[in-house]
Amino acid sequence: MKRMIDTTIITHMKAGLKTFLAKRVLIKNYKRDANSIAKYSFLNRNRTINSSIAFILYSVHSIEKGLTNNSFRYGFGRSAIIQTIKALKQYESRGFSRENSTYISALSILRSYVDHHKSHNKEIGFPELYNFLDEREDIKIMQQPVCKKIFFEKGNTFRSFIDFASTRHSIRDYSDSKFDYSKINNSIRDANKVSPSSCNRRPWEIIVVRSEKLLKDIVAIQGGLRGFGKNTSAIICIMVSSYALTHKYERHEGFVNAGIFGMNLMYSLHDHGIASCPLNASMSSKHEKKLRRLLGIGEDLMFGMFISVGNYKELNHATISPVKEEILRWL
Ligand SMILES: Cc1cc2nc3c(=O)[nH]c(=O)nc-3n(C[C@H](O)[C@H](O)[C@H](O)COP(=O)(O)O)c2cc1C
Numbered sequence: 001m002k003r004m005i006d007t008t009i010i011t012h013m014k015a016g017l018k019t020f021l022a023k024r025v026l027i028k029n030y031k032r033d034a035n036s037i038a039k040y041s042f043l044n045r046n047r048t049i050n051s052s053i054a055f056i057l058y059s060v061h062s063i064e065k066g067l068t069n070n071s072f073r074y075g076f077g078r079s080a081i082i083q084t085i086k087a088l089k090q091y092e093s094r095g096f097s098r099e100n101s102t103y104i105s106a107l108s109i110l111r112s113y114v115d116h117h118k119s120h121n122k123e124i125g126f127p128e129l130y131n132f133l134d135e136r137e138d139i140k141i142m143q144q145p146v147c148k149k150i151f152f153e154k155g156n157t158f159r160s161f162i163d164f165a166s167t168r169h170s171i172r173d174y175s176d177s178k179f180d181y182s183k184i185n186n187s188i189r190d191a192n193k194v195s196p197s198s199c200n201r202r203p204w205e206i207i208v209v210r211s212e213k214l215l216k217d218i219v220a221i222q223g224g225l226r227g228f229g230k231n232t233s234a235i236i237c238i239m240v241s242s243y244a245l246t247h248k249y250e251r252h253e254g255f256v257n258a259g260i261f262g263m264n265l266m267y268s269l270h271d272h273g274i275a276s277c278p279l280n281a282s283m284s285s286k287h288e289k290k291l292r293r294l295l296g297i298g299e300d301l302m303f304g305m306f307i308s309v310g311n312y313k314e315l316n317h318a319t320i321s322p323v324k325e326e327i328l329r330w331l
Helices: 002-040 049-067 078-093 101-119 127-134 161-165 182-194 212-222 253-271 285-295
Strands: 147-151 204-209 234-241 274-280 301-311 315-319
Touching (some): 049 101, 049 315, 078 101, 161 253, 182 274, 204 212, 212 285, 234 253, 253 274, 253 301, 285 301
Antiparallel strands (some): 147 315, 204 234, 234 301, 274 301
16 A cells, blocks of 8 residues: 555656656757847847848838828838938948848838839928938839739639739728628638648647627737727637647747747638738737737747738738848759
């Protein structure tokens, strides 16, 4: 009897020790990620070519986004422009190539901003911007426009992946026509069916928010749709279930899987005739806590990403979004 009790205690202790050690590894791995981010992200002011390009893309994006805004605000985005100029100057001061596609796209966007105001006879009084561009007049910018108008046509037939995929764009404002919510069910069903996942675990869980009050709260907390989001019919929250993650090395697995599902879902929504925009779910712990409370979920669900959805308008605006081309290395 005593031996049996001893064995049970030892088994329990062993299991407890194993769990304790696994948790320690988990925390250590998070620290490793944190160190990597601290070392290579924007937190490190000593920029490499990669972080300089990331900083340019990050800074200029809100300007090109603003250029697609239906309710265009003349003179918008002064602080974003100042930050972009700073990012470009930093890039130049490091001696990086002025033929780099991201560098040229960012200059093109700044010039489009000026041209757009000029063509509408709007004086924005921004000598810092004018001087910056004048001093770089010799740099050949992209000739194509930085944003385009897209007419959504129903019944498109697509010959290839690229034909289909290149007709999807992030659409942030929607039509006020009646929205068919059953299409969201069908899109989620299809995306769920075709999405690959680690060991076929499908670690994502989906919450669709359509209550007006909750939509407002999410948009305010998420923050990435400021000035946009007209007639949003729903926001789809792609959550990662910790329950689906098995071992101490799966720090990113759930998020990678959620991203794959999210992309398929956007294509699926597009295929069902629904316009969408992916939205980041990178929030402070305070915001996460608030949102958890509003959605009625516990900490077993982690935030992967959000997708706003609505009906396409007849005429939609989307960014061209400069494509960073230097992504491939063959070994
Ligand atoms: C994970 C993720 C998060 C994003 N978050 C936001 C956001 O918070 N606000 C926003 O307006 N766009 C957001 N976007 C949309 C990007 O700006 C957009 O995908 C990019 O500019 C390329 O444009 P396209 O989707 O039309 O090809 C996000 C995209 C992804 C993939």
